[in-house]
Amino acid sequence: MDRPTANFDEMFTADGSVRPGYAEFCGWYDEQDPKWLQRKDAEADDSFRRTGITFNVYGEDEAEERLIPFDMVPRIITAAEWRKVTKGIEQRVSAINSLLYDLYHRQEIIRAGRIPAHLFQDNAAWLQQMVGFTPPGGIYTHIVGIDLVRTGPNEFFVLEDNARTPSGVSYMLENRETMMSMFPELFARVGVESVSNYPRRLARSLAACAPAATTGKPKVAVLTPGIFNSAYFEHAFLADQMGAELVEASDLRVVGGRVQMRTTRGFEPVDVLYRRVDDEYLDPLTFNPDSMLGVPGIMDVYRAGGITIANAPGAGVADDKAIYSFMPEIVEFYTGQKPLLPNVQTWRCADEDSLAYVLDNLAELVVKEVHGSGGYGMLIGPTSSRRELAAFRKKLTANPQNYIAQPTLSLSTCPIFTKKGLAPRHVDLRPFVLVSPDGVDITPGGLTRVALKKGSLVVNSSQGGGTKDTWVLKD
Amino acid sequence: MLGRTANGLFWMFRYLERAENTARLLDAGIRLALTRDLVTAEEEWRSVIAVTGQKRLYEANHDSYAGADAWNFILRGKDNPANVREMFGAVRQNARMARNAISGEVWEAVNESWMRLEKLLARPIGQSAVGEVVRAIRLAGTLVHGALEGSMLRNEGYHFARAGTFVERADSTARLLDIKYYLLLPSLNYVGSSLDNGQWDTVLRSVGGERAFSWLNAGRMDARAIVEFLVLDDRFPRSLAFCHGALRDHMFALARLHGADAGSNQLMREAEINISDMSVETIFEQGLHEFLVQFEKANGEIGQAIAEDYRFLA
Numbered sequence: 079m080d081r082p083t084a085n086f087d088e089m090f091t092a093d094g095s096v097r098p099g100y101a102e103f104c105g106w107y108d109e110q111d112p113k114w115l116q117r118k119d120a121e122a123d124d125s126f127r128r129t130g131i132t133f134n135v136y137g138e139d140e141a142e143e144r145l146i147p148f149d150m151v152p153r154i155i156t157a158a159e160w161r162k163v164t165k166g167i168e169q170r171v172s173a174i175n176s177l178l179y180d181l182y183h184r185q186e187i188i189r190a191g192r193i194p195a196h197l198f199q200d201n202a203a204w205l206q207q208m209v210g211f212t213p214p215g216g217i218y219t220h221i222v223g224i225d226l227v228r229t230g231p232n233e234f235f236v237l238e239d240n241a242r243t244p245s246g247v248s249y250m251l252e253n254r255e256t257m258m259s260m261f262p263e264l265f266a267r268v269g270v271e272s273v274s275n276y277p278r279r280l281a282r283s284l285a286a287c288a289p290a291a292t293t294g295k296p297k298v299a300v301l302t303p304g305i306f307n308s309a310y311f312e313h314a315f316l317a318d319q320m321g322a323e324l325v326e327a328s329d330l331r332v333v334g335g336r337v338q339m340r341t342t343r344g345f346e347p348v349d350v351l352y353r354r355v356d357d358e359y360l361d362p363l364t365f366n367p368d369s370m371l372g373v374p375g376i377m378d379v380y381r382a383g384g385i386t387i388a389n390a391p392g393a394g395v396a397d398d399k400a401i402y403s404f405m406p407e408i409v410e411f412y413t414g415q416k417p418l419l420p421n422v423q424t425w426r427c428a429d430e431d432s433l434a435y436v437l438d439n440l441a442e443l444v445v446k447e448v449h450g451s452g453g454y455g456m457l458i459g460p461t462s463s464r465r466e467l468a469a470f471r472k473k474l475t476a477n478p479q480n481y482i483a484q485p486t487l488s489l490s491t492c493p494i495f496t497k498k499g500l501a502p503r504h505v506d507l508r509p510f511v512l513v514s515p516d517g518v519d520i521t522p523g524g525l526t527r528v529a530l531k532k533g534s535l536v537v538n539s540s541q542g543g544g545t546k547d548t549w550v551l552k553d
Numbered sequence: 554m555l556g557r558t559a560n561g562l563f564w565m566f567r568y569l570e571r572a573e574n575t576a577r578l579l580d581a582g583i584r585l586a587l588t589r590d591l592v593t594a595e596e597e598w599r600s601v602i603a604v605t606g607q608k609r610l611y612e613a614n615h616d617s618y619a620g621a622d623a624w625n626f627i628l629r630g631k632d633n634p635a636n637v638r639e640m641f642g643a644v645r646q647n648a649r650m651a652r653n654a655i656s657g658e659v660w661e662a663v664n665e666s667w668m669r670l671e672k673l674l675a676r677p678i679g680q681s682a683v684g685e686v687v688r689a690i691r692l693a694g695t696l697v698h699g700a701l702e703g704s705m706l707r708n709e710g711y712h713f714a715r716a717g718t719f720v721e722r723a724d725s726t727a728r729l730l731d732i733k734y735y736l737l738l739p740s741l742n743y744v745g746s747s748l749d750n751g752q753w754d755t756v757l758r759s760v761g762g763e764r765a766f767s768w769l770n771a772g773r774m775d776a777r778a779i780v781e782f783l784v785l786d787d788r789f790p791r792s793l794a795f796c797h798g799a800l801r802d803h804m805f806a807l808a809r810l811h812g813a814d815a816g817s818n819q820l821m822r823e824a825e826i827n828i829s830d831m832s833v834e835t836i837f838e839q840g841l842h843e844f845l846v847q848f849e850k851a852n853g854e855i856g857q858a859i860a861e862d863y864r865f866l867a
Contacts (some may be wrong), residue, residue, distance in 0.1 A: 129657075130649075130664045305649055318653035328867055329555050340556045342709060342863040343811060 085488035086230050087502055088153060099156040099551055102268045107151075112499070115150075119495060122148050125259070131252050131311055147544035148253060149494040152262065153505060153526040157553040160522060163234055163509070166419030167224050168518045169409060171511050174241055174396050176412035178218035182208045192411050193404045198395050200479075202449065203242075205357065205392030207364060211381055213390045215287040215515040221352070222281070222511040223247075226419070228490040235422045235487070236405070237506060241397035242389060243354050246525040246545075248312040251276060251319075253547040254523070269552035277319035279512055279519055284320075284350045286514040290383040291336060292349040292430060293495045299323040301330075301341060301353040303371075313354050322352070322442035327359070333373035337385045350386040353396035357391050374387050399448045399482045400426060422487060428479035436483040437474070440467055443483045444535075445474065458535060460486050489535055492546065494528060504529045506537050507548065522550035555675055558651045558865035559713045565647035565655075565663075566717035572640040573694035573723040573762070574760075578604055579624055583683060583756035585751065586620050597755065598623040604732045604759075607633055624683050629674045637690060638674040639646040641667055644697075646687035655701075662700040666693035666697045705714055709810050712803040713863070719803070720856045724849060730783055731845040750774050756783075760791040780841065781833040793848060801825060804859070817858035824851040 089100045096104045126132075132143035155163070180186050181198055182205075188195050198204045223244025225237045254273050255273060258265055281298060288296035302313035317324035324498050329339050330348070338345035355372075358365045364377040379385050395401070401408075403424040409417040425432035427445075436443060446459040457470045474481055491502035509524035526546040527537035537543040582601040586594035598618040602611045605627055615622050629638045645667040647661055670693060673686050685852040698718075705711045733756050753774055760783065769786075770778050785792045785795040801821050808814050827847070836844045860866065 127668060128661055128665050130660065227830075310649070314649065314652035318657075322653075323555055324554060324653045326557070329557055340864055340867060342554050342556055342559050344864070506783065 085504075086228060086233075086490040088228075088490050088505065089151075089500075090491040098481050099154045099159075103152065103154060103264070106264055106267060111400075115495065119150060122150055122260060125256055126252070128253065131248065131315075146249065146539045147530060148256065149256065149530075149544050150544050151493050151500065152547045152549045153507070153528075154493045154549045154551065155507075156551050160550045161418070163226065164232070164334050164520045166236075167509060167511055167520055169413055169415065170224060170236065170239070170405070171219065171513055171518055173405075173409040173412045174222070174239060175216075175218050175513060177408050178241075178390070178393055179212070180412075182392065183210065183212075187411050190411065192407045193401075194225075194425065197400055197404070199397050201398065203357070203398065204391065205395070207377055207381070208390070208392040213287075213380075214289045214383070214386045217287050217388075217513055217515065218390040218393045219396070220284060220287060220513055222513065223508045224419075224511060226507045226509070227422070227487055228507070229487055230490075234419055236419050237422055238399075239397045239402060239405070240508075242356070242394045243509070244508070245309045245312055245354075246508055246527075247276060248315045249525055249545050250510065250521075250525045250548065251315075253525075253545055257547045265485070268549070271550040271552055273521050273523040276510065276521045277316060278384075279521065280316065280352075281320040281322065281520060282388075283514040284352055284388055286516050287386045287388065289386045290359055291347075291385070296349040297323075297347065298350045298352060299325045299348045301325055301327065301355055303353050303355050303359065307354075309354065316352075325351075325424030327355070327372050330373040330376070332373065332379055333492045335379060335382065335384055337376050337379050338372060339473040348385060350388060352388050357368070357394065360387070360391060369392060375523075385449050399424075399446055400479075401427070403482060406421050422451065422484045422552065427474060427481040427482040427483060432483075433474075433478045436481075437471065440471060440474075442486060444486050445470065445481050445483045448480055448482060448489055454540070458486065461533075461535075466512075486535070492526070492528065494530065494544075494546075501532070503532070504535050504537065505546070523548045554654060554709055555711075556866070558654045559709070559863050560860065560865035561651035562710055563720075563859070565644055565651060566714045567721040568640045568643040568647065568657060569694055569697055570648035570718050570721035572637050572644065572690055574722070575605060575627060575637055575640070576690035577761050578729070578759045579627060579683070580687045581755045583620070583624070583687070584758065585755045588751065594618075594620065597752075600732055604729050605635065606728075607635060614736060621678075621680065621683075622694040625677055628678060628683075628686060638670065641670050641690075641693070651710070655714075656704040656706075658700040658704040659697060661695075662696045666696055669693070683788040687739050702746065707806075709807055712807045712810070713859075715803045716800060716807070716859060719796045719800040719860075720852060722791060723793055723800065723852050726760055726783060726791050726793055727849045727852065728795065729756065730780070731849070733789075734841045734845070748775075749820070753779055762789055762791060765789055777833055777837075780836060784836065784844075785831065785833065787829070797821070797825055797828060797852075800855070804855075807863070811863075815858070815862035817855055817862045820851070820855050820858050824848075824855060827851070 089097060091097060104503045124146060126145050132145055177187065187193055219241045221244060223240035225240065226234050227237045228234050250273055284298050285296040298320060300313050300317040300322055302310060302324060304310065314324055323339060325339050330337055331345065333345050336347040338347050353360065359371045361374060361377040362369045362372045380387055402421065403426050405421050406417050417424035425436050427433045427436055436445065441459045443459045447455045489504040489506065492505045494503045503528050505528045507524050507526050510521055512519040525550045528544050528546055529535060529537045530542060530544045556733060578601055584596055584713045595618040598620060600622055602608050610633060611626055626633050628636060630636050645663055648655060648663040669689055673689055678686055701714060754763055756779060757766050762782065764783050782789060782792065784793045786792050787798050789795055804818055804821050808818050
């Protein structure tokens with residue numbers, strides 16, 4: 079195979095020996111006939127197409143459905159590594175929840191001078207309607223995705239917090255299903271923690287946040303924008319696996335102080351709504367009076383304790399990239415401890431000094447939009463042309479508060495399977511975190527995204543990234 | 554279950570049935586055309602297009618009823634919004650919409666069939682390939698129905714799916730008979746004469762009933778027997794009597810599950826009485842066409858009443 083580059087490789091050490099977590103896998107891999115593996119590789123694609131695990135790409139023909147490429151070499155995390163990571167995630171997720179409660183109540187953190195008030199005052203995700211209101215169970219972020227990157231044996235960093243509607247969990251589940259059906263013998267040989275009960279954990283976690291108005295067993299529904307949404311497959315998949323209804327806004331109506339869905343028997347109340355739509359599509363009465371989308375009056379029902387909305391409206395204020403840069407202070411403020419998982423060093427371009435530094439070093443940095451996501455609208459200095467740099471420089475100086483900058487990390491690599499054998503590619507990791515009054519629940523695994531292009535650092539599926547099965551080894 | 558989901562299931566199976574029936578119709582047409590002179594063949598394709606309800610659209614864009622023109626129009630014609638490719642696209646779209654109300658096996662049967670048909674229907678279809686395409690469409694129906702029977706919970710979703718199947722099938726058989734009735738109607742006066750058995754055979758083939766019919770009738774072929782078979786014989790799964798019997802069962806199951814006798818059930822009972830009172834003589838006396846028009850109307854009203862009773866639409 080291509081030898082790993084200067085960065086940390088998940089599978090091989092610098093001298094080319096196999097790391098302990100991968101020993102069993104590599105032993106198995108070396109026994110396999112490469113031709114047979116190639117055939118299996120092609121089979122995997124077929125299996126994804128058959129099950130319909132596709133996504134629609136924004137801006138393309140509605141009918142176009144694509145597969146996210148799947149790589150069959152797993153990303154393996156040892157039990158000890160995972161324990162460390164989960165401790166850090168628990169701490170961070172608890173802090174995010176405390177931050178949201180605080181921001182929408184007494185704002186102690188601002189009074190204490192730890193973060194500036196403009197952070198939320200100027201934030202489009204800030205929701206005045208949430209001020210003074212406590213969601214059922216005190217939970218704001220029921221489902222969180224924490225994006226991690228790794229640069230060394232013990233160096234995990236948080237790259238991004240996703241506190242709104244993180245997606246990708248269906249890939250975690252289907253990647254595992256695919257691996258188990260392709261290589262059952264592998265799972266007999268290696269002890270891998272199961273991820274398959276995630277939907278049950280999700281259902282339980284959501285039910286634990288049922289509102290006061292619930293009578294009997296909490297009724298959970300997944301709210302999707304509809305069949306043409308890029309993540310529709312995942313919405314349907316989760317609803318199906320949880321045994322929940324999959325609703326669109328047009329199925330819902332406020333009747334008698336409850337949000338009710340139109341069933342074949344008439345209107346029936348929904349207790350917990352796992353919404354996979356953005357805040358502004360929730361309630362036209364609150365957000366966008368011209369919009370036909372959403373459920374008129376749902377926010378009033380919410381505030382009166384008639385429904386739980388997961389994640390809470392206004393939770394997005396905690397996950398943009400400007401807030402991110404304050405996460406170390408935020409974690410310390412609410413937990414009284416140093417963050418277990420560090421941030422990536424971040425320059426806020428709104429600060430004059432930082433902006434000057436960023437402009438001077440643009441070619442070495444990664445610059446991101448504060449509210450951007452999906453790898454859109456970002457600059458990767460080292461791989462950009464002089465013209466691209468100049469164009470970005472203009473955008474940046476025109477509107478500096480819209481950007482943050484980070485050093486170009488040398489993300490860890492993990493080998494992918496190619497026709498010529500294993501080849502290292504950069505990866506990140508999104509574990510999926512559930513929060514309820516019963517605590518923080520992290521499924522052992524997650525979604526490993528991989529940049530399939532050699533040398534590329536962009537792992538987003540919208541930009542040609544793929545995914546891997548993620549194994550957490552049993553102790 | 555959501556009303557919208559019930560609607561999705563109902564239409565998913567209506568479209569599946571429609572695609573399958575269209576394939577049978579084509580199959581019979583191709584066979585007849587092969588064994589006949591050009592004029593008879595064109596006549597047959599004209600009536601095939603008429604059964605699909607797209608005669609005007611076809612004639613607006615085509616000068617003749619050449620076989621390949623006709624089947625390409627029906628299967629994949631861009632100038633035909635009701636082509637089979639679109640129908641199957643609608644099957645899959647509705648299946649996606651009702652994804653959490655169908656089993657994984659049903660979904661995979663739909664999705665795999667759709668992928669196969671998309672490939673087969675991507676390019677114009679020549680004489681040598683059309684048989685395979687028609688067979689693939691029929692098999693898609695078989696596969697999905699099989700998955701439904703073998704893996705679905707017998708809850709309301711199952712009954713909506715089946716109700717969609719039988720409303721569509723009843724409509725399809727009635728429409729076929731109505732378009733072909735000129736073959737059957739005058740023949741009362743021709744009993745025993747050598748009327749074109751090949752064309753009657755085509756009618757039977759269009760509902761996949763040629764073997765069953767000859768088995769029951771020991772090779773006898775006359776209009777009376779064919780009408781009796783396709784309308785009144787409740788042993789044949791595409792006859793009007795069978796379809797309405799099955800539809801009734803599923804609708805009553807729905808009413809039981811919902812603990813209420815819905816308006817659609819009343820309509821169903823009335824329609825059933827109308828059929829069970831009939832003999833083939835009274836049908837011919839009343840006029841086959843008049844009978845079929847009335848049947849199609851009642852059938853359509855039942856479908857609409859189901860949609861209303863179970864809140865398919867907002």
